[in-house]
Amino acid sequence: MDKVKLNKYFERSLWVFHLNTGSCNGCDIEIVAGLTPRYDLERFGIKLVGSPKHADVLLVTGPVTSKMLDRVKRVYEQTPDPKAVIVVGACGTSGGVFYNSYNISGSVDKVIPVDVYVPGCPPRPEAIINGVLQAWIKLENLRESMKTAQAK
Amino acid sequence: MLGLLETGSGFWSAIIWVLLVLVIGSMVIYIRNKGEDSYKKNTEQDKPFISGNPEENKESSHLSANHIYWGFTEALKGYYNPLIKIHTGNINDYSGWIIVITVIILIMVGVSG
Numbered sequence: 650m651d652k653v654k655l656n657k658y659f660e661r662s663l664w665v666f667h668l669n670t671g672s673c674n675g676c677d678i679e680i681v682a683g684l685t686p687r688y689d690l691e692r693f694g695i696k697l698v699g700s701p702k703h704a705d706v707l708l709v710t711g712p713v714t715s716k717m718l719d720r721v722k723r724v725y726e727q728t729p730d731p732k733a734v735i736v737v738g739a740c741g742t743s744g745g746v747f748y749n750s751y752n753i754s755g756s757v758d759k760v761i762p763v764d765v766y767v768p769g770c771p772p773r774p775e776a777i778i779n780g781v782l783q784a785w786i787k788l789e790n791l792r793e794s795m796k797t798a799q800a801k
Numbered sequence: 802m803l804g805l806l807e808t809g810s811g812f813w814s815a816i817i818w819v820l821l822v823l824v825i826g827s828m829v830i831y832i833r834n835k836g837e838d839s840y841k842k843n844t845e846q847d848k849p850f851i852s853g854n855p856e857e858n859k860e861s862s863h864l865s866a867n868h869i870y871w872g873f874t875e876a877l878k879g880y881y882n883p884l885i886k887i888h889t890g891n892i893n894d895y896s897g898w899i900i901v902i903t904v905i906i907l908i909m910v911g912v913s914g
Contacts, residue, residue, distance in 0.1 A: 668853075700850045701850060702846070717853075719855070720854065721853070723845055723853050723854075723855070724850075726845035727845045727846055727848070729839070729840055729846060730841075
């Protein structure tokens, strides 16, 4: 990846809203690990926020349980545009061990559009950080295309 | 009326007050207009975030002042419950209470006097 291009993206901080749709907390612990001094994501301006209204990115963990179905849709709708969705873990990606379970509405992409998948059970913090980076690049491209569309 | 009023601990001027209101008001309007305006109106982006839960209607989400005293009334339930029972809303009951209390006071005054 072009270092100069990456540096351009790091000029702006990225706010992430973490949403657990039925995860066992394994992925959530790895997300928190990404914020600990070992990886220290916040030095790049990547931080977790308490409301989707402040977020650029939705970080979703777990398969979508029936109870969470409406809530996931609502949180997605409440996130301002442009937005990116990252799914962390095998369960959110495909249903994982809960695939076809009676109380699961399916993987996250059955409910909301997903931009980046980070598979693993749970994925390592490095993989999650890479996923966030991919989403960041996608988001910046989206921003630029929105800007050019507005200019036209 | 519009002059400077010395109060001893400061001063008051209606003109300065009006000017300040105008200046601060314009600053507030300016900052507000700088805010995000690209959100989609009349969608979920207009509504408050309540952990993904739907927004309740205003009537059912209303917090009345007595909610603040919930712990207080709960702790003093033994005192409040009989009091609430006594407050029947029937004027005859209240008149009865006045007569009974007056009789008791008169007896007490009569016995002690």
